[in-house]
Amino acid sequence: MHPNHEPSIINRSHRPVLAVDIGGTKILTAIVSPAGQVMAHCYELTRASEGPRAVIERLFACLDLLISRKNGNTSQFEAIALGTAGPLEQKRGLVTSSPHLPGWRNVPLRDIVYKRYHLDTYMINDAQAAALGEQQLGAGKGTQNLIFLTISTGIGGGIVINGRLFTGHDGSAGEIGHMTVDINGPQCNCGNHGCLEVMASGTAVARDACARLTRGDKSQLIEMVHGDLSKITAKEIQQAAEEGDTLSREVIDRAAFYLGVGLASLVDIFNPEVIVIGGGMSRLGGRLLVPARKVVRQRAFRLPARTVRILRARLGIFSGVQGAAIFALHQQERGEGET
C-alpha cells in the first residue's frame, strides 16, 4: 500500500500503544513504548472454541487490566494495534475467517474495539506485524528491505519495502506460504496445490515422514512415538535428525529444498537485504537454512543471491505486539502528515 516511503522513524513524542496479538492459542496484550519496547503485558489463553464473543470479552479484560496501570485513563495511549491471525480485510477492519479462530466470519473487530475505548485502532495480520517487528528491532534491525517468513504448522509472511510494511491494495499482501513451488504438489488448506506451506512447513515434514514410515522405511521416529505415527510432529523429527536419523534428515532436506525454491523467487522479485525466518521450524537453524541458502544461490540471479542474508528471527513471543505497535505509530504519523 505504501511502497515508496521515506525511511521509517518512530516519533519519540508519541504516547505508548496498546498492542494485541490474537492467535489460536493465546491472546497477548502489551503496553508498547514509542521505541517499540514492551513495558507491561498480559497473557491469556484464547480458548478459541468458545467463539468470537467469549474471545473478545477476554481481550477486553486484558486491555482493561493494562489501562488500569495508567489509572484507567485511555488518553495516556496513542492508539490500539490489533495483530490478528488472518485472513483480514484491513480496510474495513474485519477478521474475515481464520483456521485458528473457529466461528469468526467477518467479525468487525476494529470497530468493536474502537467503540469500547475510543482510541484510534489499527488492524494488521500477525505475520505482517512480526515482519515489521523484526525489521525495526530484531534480526533485520538497520535494514530497509526485508522479507519475513514464519514457518510452523503453516507459513505466514510479511514484506517491508523502504522501511515500511507493504500491505498491498487490500491489505492482504505477504501470503508467502501460498506461493506455488510445485504445481503437482499435494493440496494445501487454501485449496491450491503445491503451495510453499504444503511443501516446507512443520506439517509438511511430519506428513512426509509418516508417508515414508507407512511405506516401510526405517527410522528411530517409530520408537520415539511408541509406534503411534499420528504423534509425529516437526519437534520429534528435529530431535531425531540431531541424533543422526537418516529419514528425519532427508525430510528436512526436502522441506529446505522447497523453501530455497520459494526464497529464490522472492530474492529475484524483491532483491531484499535480509530474509528473516521465524516460527517453530526456525529452531532447526542451519539444518534448514544452509541447504535453503544453497538452493537460493543456485536458482536466483547472481547479484541479489550474493548480497541477501538469510537469518533466523531474533524477537521472541513479543514480535507480534511490538510490530503491531510500530505499524500503528507509522499509520498515526501518516495521518498527521495528511491533515
Ligand SMILES: [Zn+2]
Ligand atoms: Zn496454499
